[in-house]
Amino acid sequence: MRRIITPFLFVLLLLTFGVQCTFFEKEKKNNVWEDPVALDIDDIVKRGYIRAVVDNSSTSYYIYRGRRMGYEFELLRNLASSLGVRLHLIVKSDIEDAFLLLNRGKADIVAMNLEISADRKNYVSFSDPIGEVSTVLVQRKSGKMISSIDQLKDQLIHIPQGAIYKSQICNLSQDSTFSVGIMEVREGREQLISKVLEKKIDFTVADRDLALVNATYNNELDVSLEISELSPVAWAVRPNAPSLEKVINSWIGKRKKSGYLATLYSKYFLNSKNSYYRSNSAFSSLGGNKISAYDDIIKTAAENLGWDWRLLASLVYKESGFNPEATSYAGATGLLQLMPVTLERFGVDNPNDPYQSLMGGVNFLKYLDKFWRERIPESNERIKFILASYNIGHGHVEDAWKLTMKYGKNPQYWEHVSHFLKLKTDPEYYRDPIVRSGYAKGHIAVNYVDDILILYNSYRVLVEP
The missing domain is CATH 1.10.530.10 (Lysozyme)
Structure with a gap:
C-alpha cells in the first residue's frame, strides 16, 4: 500500500508546488532583460558608490560581532576602494530578482558565485572567472541516503529560485523515464541546508565549497554526491556596461596575481574552525540574532x-x-x-x-x-x-x-x-x-x-x- 501512496504524493506535490524534470524538458527563459538602464563606470564613480547584490550566507555576506563579513563582501569592498567609491550592498537569494535589479539600474554587480551559462548570457555579461565550483547534493546521513544519480529518480529536491541548479539536475540523465521533482523557493542556499538538517526537506543542491563549509561543523550532512563538475564562476554586470566589466576584469587580474584572492578564499573556505564559530555564534546573523553583548x-x-x-x-x-x-x-x-x-x-x-x-x-x-x-x-x-x-x-x-x-x-x-x-x-x-x-x-x-x-x-x- 505504501508503495502506491508514495508515488501518488510525489506527483501531487509536483502538480501543486513544483516542476518535473525529464529528458524532454527545456528550461524556460525568463524575460528579465528587455531594456537595461544605461549606466557605466563613469556614472558610478560620479555618483560616489557602487551597488552589488549578494547572498546572505557564511561565505558570502553576514554580520559577526557587529562587523560585516563574507568572501564576496570583502572582495567587493576591495573593488570599491580601488575605484574610490563607497559600497552599497543588496541582500537577495533569488537570482532572477538580482538580474531584474541589474536591468533596472538598481544594482551594478551581481556577486553571487554565478556559474557562467549560455542562457544567462542572454541577460547579463560576465566578468572574468573569480574561481571554479562544482555542485553537490546536500542530504542527511540518517535519511534516505542517495549514493548515485540513478537513485534520484522520483525524488523531490528544493533549490533557490532562478539558480543554475535546475538545469544541472535536468541534465543528469538522458533516460526519458528519469524524472526528478524540483521545487524552486525564494530562500537562500544556506537556509535550505538548514532545512535539510531540521528534517523539513530531504534534499537540496549547493555549491561544493559552501556545502563543505557547512558539513565541517554538521556531521549529519552528507555532501559527497556530485551533481555537476567544476565550472567557472564569475560576477554579472549589465551587458551595456563594457567599461565597468573591463575595470572589474583588470581588478580581478591584479588580485589573482598578488595572491589576494587565494588568501581570502582560504580565510572563508579552508579554515573550518573559524567558519564554525562565525556561523554558530550567538553574535552571528547566521547562528543567532545578537549584535553585541550590550x-x-x-x-x-x-x-x-x-x-x-x-x-x-x-x-x-x-x-x-x-x-x-x-x-x-x-x-x-x-x-x-x-x-x-x-x-x-x-x-x-x-x-x-x-x-x-x-x-x-x-x-x-x-x-x-x-x-x-x-x-x-x-x-x-x-x-x-x-x-x-x-x-x-x-x-x-x-x-x-x-x-x-x-x-x-x-x-x-x-x-x-x-x-x-x-x-x-x-x-x-x-x-x-x-x-x-x-x-x-x-x-x-x-x-x-x-x-x-x-x-x-x-x-x-x-x-x-
Missing part, C-alpha cells in the same frame, strides 16, 4: 530615544566597536565615545560603565534631536543631521544648513546640506559672514553618516528587530 541596554536606550535599536547599535559600533573601555586619542571614552565635558554635562560619573556611557550618549542625542526638530521635521532626514552633529558638532552642521539656504538649495534635505558641509574646507565658504564655526573637514562627517547608515541597513536586513 544589545539589551542598547534596546532600552533606543526605546528612550525613539530609534530602531539597530540604528543605535550601528552608532555604538562606529564609535567604540562595542568596547566600553575604548578611549580615543582626543580623550573620548565609553561605548559612545563622549568627551569629558559632554560626560559631565549629561551626568555620566563613570564613563567606562556601559549603561551610564550609553545613556549619557542618548541624552546628548536627544539634545541634538531637539536642536534640529523644528528645522528638519522629517525624522529620517533629521537622523542624518543628528549623526553628523554627533560627529563634528552641531555648529558646523548649522553653518552648512545656512549656506544651503543662502545658495538656494533645500535645507531640509541632507543631500543638499552635506554638499555644503564638505565645502567647509574651502575659504570661500568657511569665511562666509554667515558661517560662525569656521573651517571643518566636513567630508569626514558626511562619510561618518554614510558609514552608520550603510551598517544600519545591513543590521536591519540581517538582524531581527
